[in-house]
Amino acid sequence: MTTVRRPLWPTAALPVTVPVALLVALLAGCGIRSTQVPTDFGPAPSRVPCALSGQDISTQTSHGVPVQVFLLCSEQLVTVDRSVSVPDGTAEAARRVLVAQGLLDELAETPSTPEQQAGYTTDVRGGMTVSGPRPKDPEGTLRLSTPPQDLTPAALAQIVCTFSDSAAAQEDGSVVLGPDTGPLRRYECTTDVRSAPATKSPPSTTVDGT
Numbered sequence: 001m002t003t004v005r006r007p008l009w010p011t012a013a014l015p016v017t018v019p020v021a022l023l024v025a026l027l028a029g030c031g032i033r034s035t036q037v038p039t040d041f042g043p044a045p046s047r048v049p050c051a052l053s054g055q056d057i058s059t060q061t062s063h064g065v066p067v068q069v070f071l072l073c074s075e076q077l078v079t080v081d082r083s084v085s086v087p088d089g090t091a092e093a094a095r096r097v098l099v100a101q102g103l104l105d106e107l108a109e110t111p112s113t114p115e116q117q118a119g120y121t122t123d124v125r126g127g128m129t130v131s132g133p134r135p136k137d138p139e140g141t142l143r144l145s146t147p148p149q150d151l152t153p154a155a156l157a158q159i160v161c162t163f164s165d166s167a168a169a170q171e172d173g174s175v176v177l178g179p180d181t182g183p184l185r186r187y188e189c190t191t192d193v194r195s196a197p198a199t200k201s202p203p204s205t206t207v208d209g210t
Contacts, residue, residue, distance in 0.1 A: 049118055050078050067099070069106050070161045070194070071120045072154060077161055077194040080115065082106040093132060093139075100130045100142050100168040107158055123154040137184065138207060140170050147179035148187075157197035161189035176207060183207070 050073040064083035071080050084102025086095055107124040110116075133141035142163065148156055163175040164187075170176065178184035184207040192200045 050074055050076075050120070052080070052114055052118055064102075065099075067103060067106070067166055068162070069103055070158050070165075071107075071111060071115070071122050072158070072197065073119045073121070075196065075198065077157060077197050078120070079165075080111075080120065096140060096168050097130060097132045097142070099166055100163060103162050103166060103168065104128055104130055104159070107162060122158065123152050124158055125155070131180070134181075137178075138176055140168075141176045141178065141184060142168060143178050143180055143184075145180060147182070148177050148185070153199065153201050154197045156187075157189075157193050157200070157202055160187040160202040161194060161197075164189040178207075 064085045067082050067084055068079040069082050070077040072078075082103075084099055084106065086098050086102070090098060104124070105126075107122055108126040108128065109122075111120040111122065127145075129145040131143050131145075133139065134143070137143075144159075148159075151159070160175055160177070163169055163177075164173050168175070170186075173188070175187045175189075176184050177187055185204040186207055187202045187204045189202060190200075193202050
């Protein structure tokens, strides 16, 4: 008796199986692997680090009283280290004005080359001066040669936040500003202002009696 051996798989399946195997081989040869894992690796890293090396910082704070000013970077306010000159023995009232003028001058300076490469800019323009209170002004008032309302929102935010974080501020951290002559306003630097200085103006209130 002749034994008939049955194939282990249907003969009709060969035309389907062979092309599939061939396709897998071709994909593997091209370096393409099928995957079920998501390929979302998140947003691309920022091109603006807003960070400086220790050497870059030291070149900006080599002389004078160490201070911090707020520059613009990635559409936010970011502090950088600076220094201002204040003679020893200066009276407190005069010291506040000297510090405020030094801060204004630093804000108006073009950022250093490393700072520019890191994305830092400033909206404060040079030539602005600051003076102390007039008669009947509250103690600690600072009057600007450029009226605050004439500044860009970003420049005003830079000035208010820089002053509020310095010896030029009031005891509660607020800043009383005004033009050479005219009414005064009390300004505050808030988290919203620091996060979006171009669109969020520093909140302010009228100072009574001015």
